[in-house]
Amino acid sequence: MPQKKRGQGFMAAQGIPLLLMVLSIILVSISTKTVQNLPRAVAAGVSGGVQKLFFGVQNFIQRTVFSIRELRLLREEYETLTAKLESFENLERDYVNTLAENERLKEQLSFFESVSSIKAAARIIAKDPGNIYSSCVIDKGSSAGVEADMAVAAFQNGIEGLAGKVLEARLGSSLVLPLYDGRLYVAARLSRTRVEGLVNGQGKPDDPLLMNYVSMLNAQDIQIGDMVVTSGLDSIYPPDIAIGRVKEIRTPKYGSSTLILLEPALDFSKIEYLFVLERNKDPNTTAPEDSLGQKTGTSP
Amino acid sequence: MTRSILASTAIGSLFLFIQTTWLGNGLFWGVIPDLAFLLILWVSYNNKGLEGIIAAFLSGIVCDLLSSAPLGYTSFLYILPAYAISFVRKIVDMDGLVLPVILGFSSTLLKGIASIMLALVFSGELVESYSFGDLRFWVEAAINGALAAPFFFLFKKLTPILVTRKPSE
Numbered sequence: 001m002p003q004k005k006r007g008q009g010f011m012a013a014q015g016i017p018l019l020l021m022v023l024s025i026i027l028v029s030i031s032t033k034t035v036q037n038l039p040r041a042v043a044a045g046v047s048g049g050v051q052k053l054f055f056g057v058q059n060f061i062q063r064t065v066f067s068i069r070e071l072r073l074l075r076e077e078y079e080t081l082t083a084k085l086e087s088f089e090n091l092e093r094d095y096v097n098t099l100a101e102n103e104r105l106k107e108q109l110s111f112f113e114s115v116s117s118i119k120a121a122a123r124i125i126a127k128d129p130g131n132i133y134s135s136c137v138i139d140k141g142s143s144a145g146v147e148a149d150m151a152v153a154a155f156q157n158g159i160e161g162l163a164g165k166v167l168e169a170r171l172g173s174s175l176v177l178p179l180y181d182g183r184l185y186v187a188a189r190l191s192r193t194r195v196e197g198l199v200n201g202q203g204k205p206d207d208p209l210l211m212n213y214v215s216m217l218n219a220q221d222i223q224i225g226d227m228v229v230t231s232g233l234d235s236i237y238p239p240d241i242a243i244g245r246v247k248e249i250r251t252p253k254y255g256s257s258t259l260i261l262l263e264p265a266l267d268f269s270k271i272e273y274l275f276v277l278e279r280n281k282d283p284n285t286t287a288p289e290d291s292l293g294q295k296t297g298t299s300p
Numbered sequence: 301m302t303r304s305i306l307a308s309t310a311i312g313s314l315f316l317f318i319q320t321t322w323l324g325n326g327l328f329w330g331v332i333p334d335l336a337f338l339l340i341l342w343v344s345y346n347n348k349g350l351e352g353i354i355a356a357f358l359s360g361i362v363c364d365l366l367s368s369a370p371l372g373y374t375s376f377l378y379i380l381p382a383y384a385i386s387f388v389r390k391i392v393d394m395d396g397l398v399l400p401v402i403l404g405f406s407s408t409l410l411k412g413i414a415s416i417m418l419a420l421v422f423s424g425e426l427v428e429s430y431s432f433g434d435l436r437f438w439v440e441a442a443i444n445g446a447l448a449a450p451f452f453f454l455f456k457k458l459t460p461i462l463v464t465r466k467p468s469e
Binding site: 126129135 | 334367369428430
C-alpha cells in the first residue's frame with residue numbers, strides 16, 4: 001500500500017507540471033489566436049512536406065531522366081564534335097600536304113622556267129620490275145617530243161642535277177636510265193678546276209659514282225667537296241649540270257689516272273619529277289652559269 | 301596447254317606490273333620480290349608438260365619489255381629454275397610450308413647463277429648480274445622464299461586455269 005501511494009505521488013509530481021505546461025501553451029495559443037490557424041498550419045506543413053517529397057522525387061526523376069537525355073545529347077554532341085574535329089584535322093593535314101606539294105611544284109616550276117632547254121616535264125610512274133637493272137618509266141614519250149638519248153635532269157634542294165638519259169622513247173612513256181646505272185657514261189669536269197673525266201655509276205643508288213680518266217697531274221688540285229658537272233663534250237648532256245661532289249680521291253701507285261668517288265648531287269630515292277632536256281646541239285658550247293649559279297669559263 | 305600458258309603469262313605479267321608500280325620501291329630494304337617468278341615456279345612444278353618453261357619464257361619477255369634489261373635476259377633467268385623444277389617434282393612432294401620456302405629460296409639462287417652465266421657468256425659491260433657477295437641478293441632470295449608459301453597457296457586456287465595435266469596423272 002505505501003508503495004502505491006508513493007507511485008501516485010511520483011506521477012502527480014511529474015505529470016502535473018507537464019500538464020500545466022501544455023495547458024499554458026494552449027492558453028497562449030488561444031489568447032494569441034494561433035490555435036485557429038493550427039490545423040491549416042499543420043495541413044500546410046504536412047502537404048508542403050509531401051509536396052516537397054513529391055517535388056523531390058519528381059526533381060530526382062526529372063534530373064535523372066534529363067541527365068540521361070543530356071548525357072545522350074552530350075554524347076551525340078561529342079560525337080559530332082569529334083567527327084568535326086577529325087574532319088578539321090584531315091583538312092589541316094590536307095592543307096599541310098597541299099602546302100608541301102605546292103612548295104615542291106613551285107620549286108619544279110621555277111626550275112622549269114629558269115631552264116630554257118627543257119623538252120618535257122615528266123613524272124616517274126614506274127620502276128624496273130627486278131633488282132638487277134635500274135631504270136624508271138616517265139609519263140612522257142615520243143608524243144611529247146621525247147627521244148632516245150635525251151638527257152634527263154631533276155631539281156632537288158635548289159640544285160639542278162643530272163638524273164640520267166632516255167633509253168627508249170615510247171608513244172606515251174619513256175624508259176630512263178638513271179645516272180647510277182653502270183651502263184651510263186657521262187663526260188664531266190670539275191666545276192672549280194675544270195679538270196675533265198668520265199663519270200659512270202656502279203648500279204646502285206647508294207653507291208658513289210666513279211669519275212675515271214682524271215690525269216694524276218691535274219688531280220693534285222682537286223679537293224674533297226668539289227662539284228663535278230657535265231662538260232657538254234658529247235651530244236647528249238648539256239654543259240654544267242651538277243653530277244656530284246668529290247667524296248674520295250684514289251691515286252694508284254702505278255698508273256696515270258686518278259679515280260674519284262663522287263657523292264651524287266641528287267637523292268635518287270626522293271625524285272618524283274624529271275625534266276627531259278633538249279639535245280646538246282653544239283658540243284663545244286658551255287653555258288655562262290652552272291647549276292650552282294657560279295660563273296664558269298670555257299674548257300681549258 | 302595453251303590456256304595454261306596464256307593464263308600463267310597473263311597473271312605473271314600482272315605481277316610484273318605490280319612489281320614496277322606498287323612494289324617499285326621494294327618490299328624490304330628496297331628489294332622487290334619476284335612474284336612472277338614464284339608463279340612460274342608453281343606452274344612448272346604442277347604441270348606435267350612444258351607449260352612452266354614456255355610461260356617462263358613469255359613472262360621473261362614481258363619483264364624485259366618493262367625493264368632496261370636486254371630482251372631475253374629475264375627469260376633465261378626464269379627458264380633455268382623452271383627447268384630445274386621439272387626434275388625436283390619427281391623427287392619431292394609439295395607441302396604447305398617447307399618445300400615452297402626451300403623452292404623459292406633455292407630457285408632465286410639458281411636465278412642468280414643463271415645471271416652470272418649470262419654475264420660470263422656476254423661481257424659484264426653488256427649484261428648485269430647478281431652478285432653473291434651482295435646482301436640485297438640474299439634478301440631477295442629470303443623474301444621470295446618467305447612469300448612462296450602464301451602465294452603457292454593462292455595459286456592452288458587457280459589450278460583449273462593454270463594446270464593442264466598434273467605430273468601424277
